[in-house]
Each structure stands twice: as C-alpha cells, then as structure tokens.
Amino acid sequence: MTETRTLDTGSVPERFARGWHCLGLERDFTDGKPHAVQAFGGKLVVWADSQGELHVLDGYCRHMGGDLTQGTVKGDEVACPFHDWRWGGDGKCKAIPYARRVPLRARTHRYESVVRNGQLLIWHDPEGSEADLEALPPVLEGVGTDKYTEWTWNVIPVENAHCREIIDNVVDMAHFFYIHFAFPTNFRNVFEGDKATQFMESTGRPDMKAQGYGDEDLILKSEATYYGPSYMINWLDTDYKGFLTKVILINCHVPTGPNSFNLQYGLVVEKPEGVDEETADYIGRRYAEMFGEGFMQDVNIWLNKAPVQNPLLCEEDGPVYQLRRWYEQFYVDKADIEPEMVERFEFEVDTTKANENWRAEVAENLARKEAEDREAEKAKA
Amino acid sequence: MAYIVPSSPETLADRELYTRSRLVEVACLDCLVRVKVRKNSDHHTSIQWNQEAGDCATFAELSRREGGRPVHQACPRLLASIEAAVREGVVPIGAGVDPIETSDG
Numbered sequence: 001m002t003e004t005r006t007l008d009t010g011s012v013p014e015r016f017a018r019g020w021h022c023l024g025l026e027r028d029f030t031d032g033k034p035h036a037v038q039a040f041g042g043k044l045v046v047w048a049d050s051q052g053e054l055h056v057l058d059g060y061c062r063h064m065g066g067d068l069t070q071g072t073v074k075g076d077e078v079a080c081p082f083h084d085w086r087w088g089g090d091g092k093c094k095a096i097p098y099a100r101r102v103p104l105r106a107r108t109h110r111y112e113s114v115v116r117n118g119q120l121l122i123w124h125d126p127e128g129s130e131a132d133l134e135a136l137p138p139v140l141e142g143v144g145t146d147k148y149t150e151w152t153w154n155v156i157p158v159e160n161a162h163c164r165e166i167i168d169n170v171v172d173m174a175h176f177f178y179i180h181f182a183f184p185t186n187f188r189n190v191f192e193g194d195k196a197t198q199f200m201e202s203t204g205r206p207d208m209k210a211q212g213y214g215d216e217d218l219i220l221k222s223e224a225t226y227y228g229p230s231y232m233i234n235w236l237d238t239d240y241k242g243f244l245t246k247v248i249l250i251n252c253h254v255p256t257g258p259n260s261f262n263l264q265y266g267l268v269v270e271k272p273e274g275v276d277e278e279t280a281d282y283i284g285r286r287y288a289e290m291f292g293e294g295f296m297q298d299v300n301i302w303l304n305k306a307p308v309q310n311p312l313l314c315e316e317d318g319p320v321y322q323l324r325r326w327y328e329q330f331y332v333d334k335a336d337i338e339p340e341m342v343e344r345f346e347f348e349v350d351t352t353k354a355n356e357n358w359r360a361e362v363a364e365n366l367a368r369k370e371a372e373d374r375e376a377e378k379a380k381a
Numbered sequence: 382m383a384y385i386v387p388s389s390p391e392t393l394a395d396r397e398l399y400t401r402s403r404l405v406e407v408a409c410l411d412c413l414v415r416v417k418v419r420k421n422s423d424h425h426t427s428i429q430w431n432q433e434a435g436d437c438a439t440f441a442e443l444s445r446r447e448g449g450r451p452v453h454q455a456c457p458r459l460l461a462s463i464e465a466a467v468r469e470g471v472v473p474i475g476a477g478v479d480p481i482e483t484s485d486g
C-alpha cells in the first residue's frame with residue numbers, strides 16, 4: 001500500500017523575473033501619446049520623443065502621484081496631467097512650468113529599453129543591475145523587410161495564474177495531443193545558460209480535421225527558444241502536401257502582479273513565392289487566429305488548475321523539474337545562481353508508447369464518427 | 382524567500398529524485414567531454430552536463446558557422462558514444478526513477 005499523494009501548491013514568488021520583457025510592437029507606441037502598460041505589479045508609461053525614440057518610465061509622477069499615462073507628450077517629455085511636471089526619457093524631471101527650479105531629487109524609475117525586430121523590450125531587475133545587452137533575443141534576419149508579412153499582435157490577460165504555467169509548456173509533450181489536438185512524434189529539450197528550447201515534430205490529428213486541425217498530411221517542425229524568462233521565438237515550418245510555410249511566432253509575457261500576467265503573441269510569415277501581398281497577409285492572419293485559439297486552450301487550463309510544486313511524472317513526461325530549476329535563475333540574485341540552473345541539460349522524450357496509444361485512440365474516434373454519420377444518413381433516408 | 386517555495390519537505394525529495402538519481406557518467410569517444418546520462422527506455426535519453434564536462438568539439442564547430450540558431454540539439458558523436466555505453470551495459474536501460482514497489486510494501 002502506498003500513501004495518498006498530495007499536491008504541494010507552494011507559495012507565489014515575491015519578486016518578478018530578471019530579464020528582458022517585451023511590451024509590444026514599436027508601431028503601437030509611436031502616435032505621439034503616452035501609453036499605459038501594466039507590468040511588475042504596477043503601471044508603466046511608454047511614449048515616443050520627437051525623434052521617434054521610445055522611453056519607458058514608472059507610470060506615476062514623483063510629485064503628487066499623477067498618472068503619467070493620462071498626460072500628454074510635450075516635445076521630448078511626458079507631461080503629468082496633474083501639475084504639468086515634464087519627465088524626460090532619462091527619468092529626470094526636465095521642467096516645472098510654474099516653478100523657478102526643478103528639485104535635484106526629481107528622478108523617477110526608468111527602464112532601459114531596446115527596439116528589436118520591431119518590438120519594444122525593457123530590462124527588469126529587482127537588484128537594479130544595468131541592462132544585459134548580451135541577453136537580448138537575436139535579430140531576426142529579414143523580418144521588417146519585404147520578405148515577411150507585418151507582425152500581428154495580440155494580448156491575452158491571464159488574471160489568476162503565475163506565468164510559470166506557460167513556461168511549463170516547454171516540456172509538456174502530452175498536452176499537445178490533448179489540449180492542442182496535435183500529434184507530437186518527436187520531442188526534445190535543451191536548456192543551457194539563459195535559454196530553454198523545445199524541438200518538436202508533429203502532425204495534425206485526423207480525427208480533429210473537421211475542426212480545422214489538419215490531418216496526418218500536415219507536418220510541423222517547430223523549434224522554440226526562450227531567451228531569458230519571458231520571451232520565446234518559435235520557428236515553425238509546416239509542410240502540407242508539399243506546400244511549405246515558414247512562420248516566426250513570438251510568445252512572450254509580462255507579469256502584471258504576483259499571480260497574473262499578460263500573454264502576448266505575434267507572428268510573421270515568410271511570403272511564399274508567387275503569392276501576392278494580400279494573400280500573404282491573409283495567411284498571416286489565419287495563423288494568428290489559429291495560435292490565438294491554441295493559447296486560449298492553455299489559458300482555460302491555467303485558470304482552473306491548481307498550482308503544483310511537486311508534479312508526479314511518468315516516464316513519457318518531459319523534464320519539468322529541470323526546466324523549473326532553469327527558470328529559477330531569474331528569480332534569485334545574480335550572485336546566487338547555482339551552476340545547476342544554467343548547466344546544459346538535454347532530454348529526449350520517448351514518444352513511441354504515446355504514439356502507439358494515440359494512433360489507436362484516433363482510429364477509434366474516426367470509426368465512431370463514421371458509424372454516427374452512417375446512422376444520421378439512415379435516419380435522413 | 383524569492384522564488385516559489387515548496388511547503389513540504391517531500392517536494393525537495395522529489396526534486397532530488399527527478400533531477401539527480403540514476404545518472405551514469407559517459408565519456409565522449411571523440412572528444413574529452415564527460416556527461417551524466419539516464420535512459421528510461423531505448424528512445425529516451427537524459428543528458429546532464431556540468432562545469433567539469435568540458436567543451437563539445439562539435440558544438441564549437443557549429444557555433445562558428447554563420448546564420449545558425451544559437452541553440453544546438455544533441456551532438457551526434459556524443460549520442461553515438463552513449464549508444465555504445467548502452468551496448469556495453471555501462472548505461473542500464475531502466476524503468477525511470479520512480480521507487481520500485483517492494484513485495485512487503
């Protein structure tokens with residue numbers, strides 16, 4: 001007799017991860033207005049100066065706490081709606097129109113920011129370190145040129161879950177079958193330094209074809225890497241009966257509170273040869289819808305599941321504990337990062353048993369469906 | 382207390398079990414790398430590198446190539462070395478890390 005197993009729900013972390021966080025597309029911040037972004041338990045203000053350069057400050061004015069996101073952009077500065085103090089991108093108050101001078105201590109929290117691949121990223125570190133430019137995600141060759149469609153961008157607020165839930169997906173082979181109706185045939189992980197990668201090959205599920213999930217002729221090769229704690233680039237190559245599509249999907253998030261986050265995703269499609277602009281954009285939008293549905297399938301699970309510190313694993317599961325050990329590096333002081341958190345780790349999931357069982361399940365579903373259709377046909381006759 | 386802290390000591394034991402147990406050292410037959418390996422089945426492989434593992438010659442070669450992605454999948458030579466170690470019986474293929482049921486249990 002073995003004992004009943006209990007779930008250890010653990011505690012919510014008291015801090016937010018160190019690293020680059022993406023706040024959205026550059027183009028969405030350049031309209032000359034201040035923008036509000038919820039992040040790290042508070043609110044940030046984002047605006048573009050007269051040169052079009054983006055700046056990010058804490059959203060609340062250090063004078064009397066006015067909400068800078070409801071202010072206006074005046075010249076290069078953001079002006080507070082309460083008493084018009086002007087804040088510069090360097091975090092200093094540049095002018096107080098009704099005062100003789102600006103107090104020396106008029107300095108607010110600024111976030112270092114970089115625009116990369118058309119997206120705004122900011123550095124966050126509770127220890128206040130300088131931004132680590134080495135840790136930025138790579139420049140995506142050709143993105144932003146004619147070769148690719150424009151970024152799509154969507155945000156899904158997740159009100160009641162810690163963002164580690166989405167990190168866990170990196171190793172979760174089986175959920176792709178049950179939640180996303182895909183059929184993974186090959187699944188590997190590599191964690192090293194501040195990167196965590198999932199390599200997956202999968203096909204569609206023939207029993208879900210009518211729901212728009214493709215069939216076994218849809219072959220997907222996916223390589224997805226987290227660059228730091230929150231920003232994943234997913235290279236997706238699909239082959240449907242010889243029609244090849246190359247998609248680059250960004251899956252990133254910003255924690256908004258101790259137990260909530262904004263999930264964001266955007267993608268570009270490499271324009272297939274001989275396909276006009278409009279069609280390429282249409283393909284991009286269709287993929288965006290499809291991945292949007294996929295993320296909602298995850299969100300519905302997260303909103304209802306219990307947090308688990310001690311998952312019980314079977315042999316066909318991915319390396320959840322090693323992934324979380326990797327993820328922990330972003331939540332401890334830099335000096336406290338243990339070698340194990342960053343040492344290279346590789347894992348190949350054995351999909352043979354899963355594939356065997358799933359093939360049988362799919363066949364059964366198809367047979368049942370066929371029988372139902374025949375019944376319906378008969379009833380009509 | 383910065384990260385998610387488990388509320389039971391058994392959780393730490395589980396973490397230990399899943400991340401550290403049943404690892405066997407394997408040396409690459411082509412370079413000086415030494416890694417820790419576990420195999421639950423023919424098609425499953427878990428490879429733990431550490432600071433003393435050394436640098437993989439194949440990865441170094443791949444990193445020098447242009448236009449590649451920064452993350453490398455498994456090194457084919459190391460995988461061949463692991464397969465050899467399995468054939469020689471150095472790396473046992475076993476039933477995961479779960480405690481085995483005992484007859485009196």
Ligand code: FES
Binds near residue numbers: 066080084
């Ligand atoms: S509160 Fe911002 S100017 Fe007074």
Ligand SMILES: [Fe+2]
Binds near residue numbers: 169179294
């Ligand atoms: Fe998922």
